[in-house]
Amino acid sequence: MSLTSEHGRVFARFFLEISKAIKYLSAAGFGAKLLGGFGNGMVQSFIYARTLEPSDMREPKIAAEIAKELGKFHNVDIPGSKEPQLWVDIFKFYEKASTLRFEEPDKQKLFETISFEELHKEIIELREFTGLLNAPVVFAHNDLLSGNLMLNDEEEKLYLIDFEYGSYNYRGFDIGNHFNEYAGYDCDYSLYPTKEEQYHFIKHYLQPDKPDEVSIAEVESVFVETDAYKLASHLYWAIWAIIQARMSPIEFEYLGYFFLRYNEYKKQKPLTFSLVTSHLSASV
Template structure:
């Protein structure tokens, strides 16, 4: 709770000096216990909203309703609706951070980026903060499924939005964070102990010496590609994409992992997410599907005018960085296996991602090396 308040204090100080208005965003010191069943969380959320928004403080609790929107493998999202009068109902989204997520998520970095991304039209508007979460405007749209991302029309929309997202300027350091974050994850993952004997036995089968060598080798290999550095989403899975089909408007949401990073990583990571949490990589986009996405990313208004050479260059770059995506989330999963209370086979997820990395590595290295040799 104290750490969260400190983050908001930092943002207020920064924005007072720059003339922005994030200091006007209300903050509550409340912490909502995410381990409680929903019926017990509901009155706490009502209390939280009344604490944050003064125009709701005198309203009767019966005018509030709460429903679960979704729950990924890090956060819990809830929709709070309020009947402000007989004709007007307002809804907000309350995002409860998963316990121990500070081990893998830089909340200060996230909050610093949100206000600029929101101003650029991305995601939901930040309305308030509290000890273990935030309140944002409610987006009237459905969350995508992995299969949606394969549809050519939706893929083109995602590519167009990602292209615009990558053009947003976020003040501060522009240094790419990929290898900084991976090495930080590695340091934490390599010193864990598990209470469950079976999980610890699995953990002991991981060769961290081998894993570190792979990180160093891949960092050097991808470095020769000179992938442009952009402000990247870094977690563009289907659950972080919403679509209002009536308005044909696509939303990129949840910027927890957002940072300056390599363009190839953000696109390659998105392609990996076609496989879903089950990691069925038979759904990884074909070369034709990747070309379709890349063309709309580079030139959404006239995709067919993008040169094949330019598309092929991004395709090669993306193919290399998809390996980094596998390493990133594999090592992330080891930490989550120890820290997260959410029922998900994180250790199994590590092996799925790391085994896919090892399977693809020789093919990708050969493809990239051949392409670079041909272009000399």
């Protein structure tokens, strides 16, 4: 079976699953209104709004609105299995990525510098480590970057769009993944939100009507959970990028993107592990 034909079958199954979710998300007021469906497609309403830039997401008012909408999103009940898909997906990506071969010699040479043995050990270790947190499982967006957020400035109406990666997943992954996207398309991780900015977001996520009444202990708990799963976000998209380097028709340095995300993962890992370990020790 060729990669192209297999990709087509996977997409067909994936479209069927996500189209079911979109019906419920649309009914709950998320994204464009679903007007109808046909075969392998659907018809949705037009959204009169602009796509956000990465810098918009850190504006306090917009950040608060994103947090509020994400909190609502996480409360939508989507019928079906509610098992978190994070590690299922990461291991599927890993199995596919580790067996690839590239026709271009330069890409193949760069691909061969990746230690899949090391990568596998990192996945196992992080899965076990994040499991200590018992993070809540919600229906997550999983790809909440600026391009999937739209804002009607006149009506001050925010829209979460593009749910193709949506699945039941860990709450911390969705928030941590969103925070990683503050880095923008250039992956400038010096732009990762400060602790103060994260606290602001988390308070509005937990209690949008009275954010200042959220206890510090509750905010700190979500902050630690988010910090742990931001590492999973790096691994997820890093391994995803290896596959895209082989399969995607888009002209983009996907292998370079793998190294950007994986190197940031390795840079942040000791800091995050220290933070989480201290938090867990203090909670005993």
